[in-house]
Amino acid sequence: MSKLKGDIELLQGNEACVRGALLAGVRFFAGYPITPSSEIAEGMARLLPRLGGKFLQMEDEIASMAAVIGASIAGLKSITATSGPGFTLKQENLGFAILNEIPCVIVDAQRGGPSTGLPTAPAQGDMMQARWGTHGDHSIIALAPSTVNEVLFLTIRAVNLSEKYRTPVILLLDEVIAHMREKVRLPLPEEVEIINRKKPTVSPEEYLPFKPEQDGVPPMANFGEGYRYHFTGLIHNQKGLPTTDPQEIDSLIRRINDKIQANIKDITFLENYSLDEARIALVAYGSVARAAEGAVKLAREKGLKVGLLKLLTVWPFPSEEVNRLAQQVDLIVVPEMNLGQMVLAVERAVGGKCKVVSYSRVDGELITPLEILEKVEEEIIKK
Amino acid sequence: MKRDIEYYLRREAFPHIWCAGCGNGIVLGAILRAIDDLQWDKNEIAMISGIGCSSRITGYVDFCTMNTTHGRALPFATGIKMANPEMKVIVVMGDGDCSAIGGNHFIHAARRNIDLTAIIVNNMIYGMTGGQYSPLTPSGRFGTTAPYGNIDQSFDLVKLATAAGASYVARGTVYHIRPLISLIKKAFNKKGFSVVEIISDCPISYGKMNRMQSAPEMLKWIRDSAVSSKVWENLSEEEKKDKYVIGEFLDVEKPEYTELYAMVVERAQKLEVGK
Amino acid sequence: MMKDRVEICLSGAGGQGLILAGIILAEAAGIYEGKEVVQTQSYGPEARGGASKSEVIISSEPIAYPKVIKADILLALTQTACDKYIKNLSRDGLLIVDSSLVPKIPVVPVQIYPFPITKIAQERLGTKLVINIISLGIIAGLTGVVSREALKEAVYHRVPSRVKEINDQALSLGFDLAQELKLRERMSQINTNKLK
Numbered sequence: 090m091s092k093l094k095g096d097i098e099l100l101q102g103n104e105a106c107v108r109g110a111l112l113a114g115v116r117f118f119a120g121y122p123i124t125p126s127s128e129i130a131e132g133m134a135r136l137l138p139r140l141g142g143k144f145l146q147m148e149d150e151i152a153s154m155a156a157v158i159g160a161s162i163a164g165l166k167s168i169t170a171t172s173g174p175g176f177t178l179k180q181e182n183l184g185f186a187i188l189n190e191i192p193c194v195i196v197d198a199q200r201g202g203p204s205t206g207l208p209t210a211p212a213q214g215d216m217m218q219a220r221w222g223t224h225g226d227h228s229i230i231a232l233a234p235s236t237v238n239e240v241l242f243l244t245i246r247a248v249n250l251s252e253k254y255r256t257p258v259i260l261l262l263d264e265v266i267a268h269m270r271e272k273v274r275l276p277l278p279e280e281v282e283i284i285n286r287k288k289p290t291v292s293p294e295e296y297l298p299f300k301p302e303q304d305g306v307p308p309m310a311n312f313g314e315g316y317r318y319h320f321t322g323l324i325h326n327q328k329g330l331p332t333t334d335p336q337e338i339d340s341l342i343r344r345i346n347d348k349i350q351a352n353i354k355d356i357t358f359l360e361n362y363s364l365d366e367a368r369i370a371l372v373a374y375g376s377v378a379r380a381a382e383g384a385v386k387l388a389r390e391k392g393l394k395v396g397l398l399k400l401l402t403v404w405p406f407p408s409e410e411v412n413r414l415a416q417q418v419d420l421i422v423v424p425e426m427n428l429g430q431m432v433l434a435v436e437r438a439v440g441g442k443c444k445v446v447s448y449s450r451v452d453g454e455l456i457t458p459l460e461i462l463e464k465v466e467e468e469i470i471k472k
Numbered sequence: 473m474k475r476d477i478e479y480y481l482r483r484e485a486f487p488h489i490w491c492a493g494c495g496n497g498i499v500l501g502a503i504l505r506a507i508d509d510l511q512w513d514k515n516e517i518a519m520i521s522g523i524g525c526s527s528r529i530t531g532y533v534d535f536c537t538m539n540t541t542h543g544r545a546l547p548f549a550t551g552i553k554m555a556n557p558e559m560k561v562i563v564v565m566g567d568g569d570c571s572a573i574g575g576n577h578f579i580h581a582a583r584r585n586i587d588l589t590a591i592i593v594n595n596m597i598y599g600m601t602g603g604q605y606s607p608l609t610p611s612g613r614f615g616t617t618a619p620y621g622n623i624d625q626s627f628d629l630v631k632l633a634t635a636a637g638a639s640y641v642a643r644g645t646v647y648h649i650r651p652l653i654s655l656i657k658k659a660f661n662k663k664g665f666s667v668v669e670i671i672s673d674c675p676i677s678y679g680k681m682n683r684m685q686s687a688p689e690m691l692k693w694i695r696d697s698a699v700s701s702k703v704w705e706n707l708s709e710e711e712k713k714d715k716y717v718i719g720e721f722l723d724v725e726k727p728e729y730t731e732l733y734a735m736v737v738e739r740a741q742k743l744e745v746g747k
Numbered sequence: 748m749m750k751d752r753v754e755i756c757l758s759g760a761g762g763q764g765l766i767l768a769g770i771i772l773a774e775a776a777g778i779y780e781g782k783e784v785v786q787t788q789s790y791g792p793e794a795r796g797g798a799s800k801s802e803v804i805i806s807s808e809p810i811a812y813p814k815v816i817k818a819d820i821l822l823a824l825t826q827t828a829c830d831k832y833i834k835n836l837s838r839d840g841l842l843i844v845d846s847s848l849v850p851k852i853p854v855v856p857v858q859i860y861p862f863p864i865t866k867i868a869q870e871r872l873g874t875k876l877v878i879n880i881i882s883l884g885i886i887a888g889l890t891g892v893v894s895r896e897a898l899k900e901a902v903y904h905r906v907p908s909r910v911k912e913i914n915d916q917a918l919s920l921g922f923d924l925a926q927e928l929k930l931r932e933r934m935s936q937i938n939t940n941k942l943k
Contacts (some may be wrong), residue, residue, distance in 0.1 A: 099774045099784070117555055119547075138740035143554045143733060148580035152547035155540065159520075159551025162538070163559065167551070185541050209790055269813055270770060270786040272777045312536040313556045315515050319482075319531055321539035322523075330485050330531060376813065383812035458812050 096275040102240045102266045103170075105273055106196055107132035109244030110168050112281045115194070116142035117165040119156035121149055121175060124208040125264045126198035129170035150178035154195070158186050161193045162320065164311035166248055170196035173215050174205060176222065183257055184223035187345065189320045190255035190299070190307065192286055194247045197259060198267035199375075201453050210453030211264035213375055216430040219259045220404050226342055228349035230356055231259040231404035235378040237271035243358075243401060249284040250356060254348055255306050261403065263426065265376035265455055289316065297327040299341070305348030349405055358401035359410055363389060367396030369465055370418045372411065372435055374400040376455055377424050383458030384424075388465060395465060403431065408438035415442035420468055424448040424461050444468075473511075477504040480514065485532050489525070493687025495646035495672030496526050499593050502649060502670075503562070504533070506656040518559045520549040522574060524566035525600045526593035526672075543573030546581040549588050557587070557730040560660070567594040567608035571627050575607070582636035582665050586729035589659045589666045592629060595674035603677035610714070614681040629669045634722050639664030641722040645671040647694045648718065655720065664728045671698070671716065752806040753892055754815040757882070758832045759824030759848075762795040764879030769801030771901045772883055772893065776805045779897035785813040798828060805892060820890060822882050823849055824864070843885060845878065860889065862924055868917070877917035880906075884921015889929070895922060 100108065106129050110118075118133035120126075130146065137144045143165065147153040150171055157167040171179060176197045186193055199215045201207025206214075215222075219231040230250055234240040240262065247258040287308040289296045298318045301307050307327075310316030323331040324338050332338065349356065363385050364370065373381035378399045388395035398414055400407065411434075415421065421443055423432040429447035436445045448464045450456045481504075490496045507517065517535040521527035523542035530537035536559070540548045549563045570578050570592045581588060597615060598604040605615030605622045608629070613622050633641045640662040644652035652670065659666035673679065673690035684690045697715050699707065704717040755772065757765045769786045777784030783806045791797035802815045817837040823829035823844045833853050836842060844852055846861035862885060864878050880902060887893050899918060906914045 097778060099770065099777055099786070117551070119551060135740075138733075138737040139743075141737055141741075145550070145554060147547060147550075148576055151544060152550075152577055152580070155544045155547035156551035156554070159538075159548040159553075160555035161551075163518075163552045163555035165555040167555075181541050182544065265787060265813065268788055270773055270784075271813075272784065312518055312552060313516070313559050317514060317534055317536050319485075319537045319539070321531065322541055323539065328484065330482070379811050379813050386811065455814050457814075457816060459816070 096277070097272055098275060099270050100237055100241075100273045101128060101268060101270045102234075102237050102262055103128035103198070103268070104132055105237045105241040106170070106244045106260070106262070107136060108275060109241040110194070110248060111136060111140060112276065112278060113166065113245040113248035114283055114285075115166045115168045115248055116140065117157065117160035117167040118143075118169065119145040119147050119153040119160070119167070120169050120171065121147055121153050123150070123172045123175045125200055125267045126170040126172050126196060126262075128267070129196060150175035151182060154179040154182035154186075157193050158182060158191050161191050162312050164313065166192070166252065168194040168196065168248070170198065172198050172200050172208070173202045173218070176215060176218060180218075180223040184225060184227065185322050186257045187223065187227045187229070188322060188324075190309070190345065191257070192251035192255055192309075193257050194244070194251055195257060195259050196262060198262040198264060200264050201451070207453045209264065211376060211426060211455060212451065212453070213263055213377065213426040213430070214451075215261065216403065216425075216427065219261055226346060228256075228346045229259060229404050230254070230256060230349060230402070231261055232358070232401060233261040233374040233403045234266060234401065235375050235399065237266070237269060238273050239401065240266060241273055241275070245281060246358070249282065252286045253284045253306070254352060255286060255309055256349065259404075261375065263375050269376075293317065298329045299325060300327040301344055301348070305344055305351055353405050353407070356402055356405060357407045357410070359407060360399040360401065362397040362399065364396035364398060364414070366394055368394040368418055369396070369420045369422065369469075370414050371395065371397045371461065372400065372414075372421055372423045372431070373397060373425075374403055374431065377426055380456045380458050381424055381461055384461035384465070387458055387462045393465065393469070400431070406434040406438065408434075411435055411438035412440065412442065415439040419443055421445045422448055422461065422465055422468065424450075424456050424464070426450055426456060475508050477501060477508065480504045480507065480534055482532055482534050488532055489528055491676045493673070493675045493690075494525065495595060495670075495674070496529065496593060498646040498649065499526065499591070499670055499672060500529055500532065502652045502656055503564075503591065506653050506660060509653070509657055510660060512560060516558065516560050517562065518549070518552050519562045519564065520545045520552065521564045522566070522569040523600075524569045524598070525674075526564060526566045527569060529564050543569055544577065545569070546574060546577040546588065546590065550581060550584075550586055553586055553588055553730060554733065561588045562660070563588055563590045565590065565592050566599075567592060567596060568598045568606040571607040571629060579632065579636040582633050582638040582667070584729040585637055585639055585664045585726060587663055587665070589662070589668070591656065591659075592667070592669045593672045594629070594669055595672040595678055597674050597678040599674045599677045603681060616681070629667065630721050633667040637665070638667050638722065639724055639726060639728075640666035642667070642720045643669045643671070643716070643718045645694050645698050645718060646673060647691050648698065658720070658723070662723070664726060671718070750819070751808060752804060752810070753820070754818050754837075755803045755805070755820045755822075755886070755892070756815050756818040756832055756835060757801045757803070757822045758828035759799055759822075760795075760828070761790060761797045761799045763799065763824050764876070765799050765801040765824070766790075767905065768879040768883055769803050771880075771898070771905050772803045772886075773805075774904065775893045775897040775901035776803075779900045780893060782806065783808060783810050785810045787813055798831065800828070800832065820886060820892070822886065824878065824882070825849065826851060829853065841890065843882070843889070845882075860885070860928065862928075867920070867924070871920060872913060872916055874913065877914055880914050880917035881921040881924070884918045885925045888922040888925025
């Protein structure tokens, strides 16, 4: 008993995020201190240089996002971490990364808002900010773990998806998940699947940095590798140079959206709990999914046919799966630590096929299993 | 071997968007001539800009280039330099880009003394958006948002960069081209954060509102207002009004950021082995 | 007393080491005894002072809901924390208070164990810095929620080696206090029985 058993460690969510990122090959972090994500910066400051990676504490959130994009273009897998107020500040440069198809991961450990809000209390108020925070038409990938183990694996997934689809990926934690400690079995490096961005197979003279391959994703040459080209926040042609040609504009905007939508099957991760024969479904994500799982247990003890669909991928929204669920159940309850954000996407996916009800809590406290059960029972009585 | 500067240009990106008589073309020529003198390999150069007329420069040159968001060129460049310290990273900004929205990044890049060269094209106005005053518009001058005369004090970028910790600081003009090329060359060669502020002309937005109707008139003003540091020292405060000092103001050796970080890596790895 | 799911709430003020105590407890049960554990915390904006709460759930089965619903064990190291969290204590729960910091012990129908933890720490170990570890010793000693060996391993793993000895003494002190109390209870029980 003198040593920690195997590779099992008691890790905080934020620590697991650091470990996952490093396992996925992240070698650059830039950030700015903000609760409840600061442990990610601290972990990166300690561990990155040991692996020859780079850590930067920047002058603000905006600069952190910029540095992460710069480092990714220069060839390092890059990540930043923040919380609501900082996530807001990062939005403009996030748009730059989306338009320029630059792989990077942004961790948002959600806290109560708006504004400074509740720095040390959980919330899920940034779901729509993750989707639509930056201006203009765009797609986004956002993942939401609900256990420390999931933080580890979804961080790896986030890095891989960002590389695979040349896009920023958002990892949505909340204060509970960020600070919670659980047992995690750390995979060995050789057990981790690593995806690297596609490199060009053509010569620098022939290379078009924004010419997609079949999957909608263009190969990416890093700066310093002999391929000289241009990135710009302006709408650009396949060479990367500014364009005002309507056809070129249209095809770029549609492609950066389509490349995510077209690959939604590969991007979507969901988990089912007791959904077989369920007549009532809970749809939940993040720490609230834990309460929902607890509620399912309580409901089943009472003989109520309640199940849970846990969303690990929240954006792009898994409309098809939710629509299918709506055909099976009579009622979907969406508990959230916000005034009803993802429930809008659920309603849209359900398209009237079953009743959809929101359950909200915005007081800085985690929703409890009992509350969800009570909401379910209340709806049953209404019928 | 001296090359024609066309060697460094992206032909397909032309014609450029700059107005006739704009100083940006002169700045572009000076930067390329400095690079040619130094015989840098095009593949090793990253040129990063923000938003504004002068920031369009990155679209026209055949390097690894990036036209980023407004004011943020320096942190983008910082990420590139940290990730690949072998790259020679040049940052081109306008006066508004660098000193207003990007002011914080400017002082912090200087504080880190990271090996980047910041070239600030100071035409004393927001040209692209139509002539609003910037933090470098002199007091009393006019802009579309200062129709009764600018009441703001203007920044002195030379003093700002020096105080914030840069290694090399100089100011040139688009009139004094040969000295400008040599200032840029020295800045490029400097290990550490180097700054060259270039007084430039915007006859369309700045000139027209400040009684200089044409590019030659503006260049004449630039020529007549520029004073070398030797002369500057002997001027009274009254005589300094409406004049500016050009030349080299700081050239020091001190620890550079990517080199310091390499030592952090070494320290961390030693501890890891010792643990 | 081991139920399937034991909920423990360690409460007090920032700076009393409660979060570390929670981590150590979770690590002892989770890593060294192989149980399922979740540790969470809630705290105010202050690094020192203010309210601080560290929660640990120990279970033989996977833990869904990560927070304490009804605490089986509540440790209160300040009056504020005691007053605030007593309502979360289960009816058959157990309240442990530092009587040197909690002068007004609430009148509630639960088992209450007051110990002058801070006072004893100062007197016997010459420092107040280890009241978190003493408290863990008391909790484990009274309830057996984790073994002494596991707790010791976890303490060794989490505290810097230069303060290992003092923390070791603190843990022993906690177990001793629990033991003394148990003996006293046993004695009084015997006495009561005799009187019957």
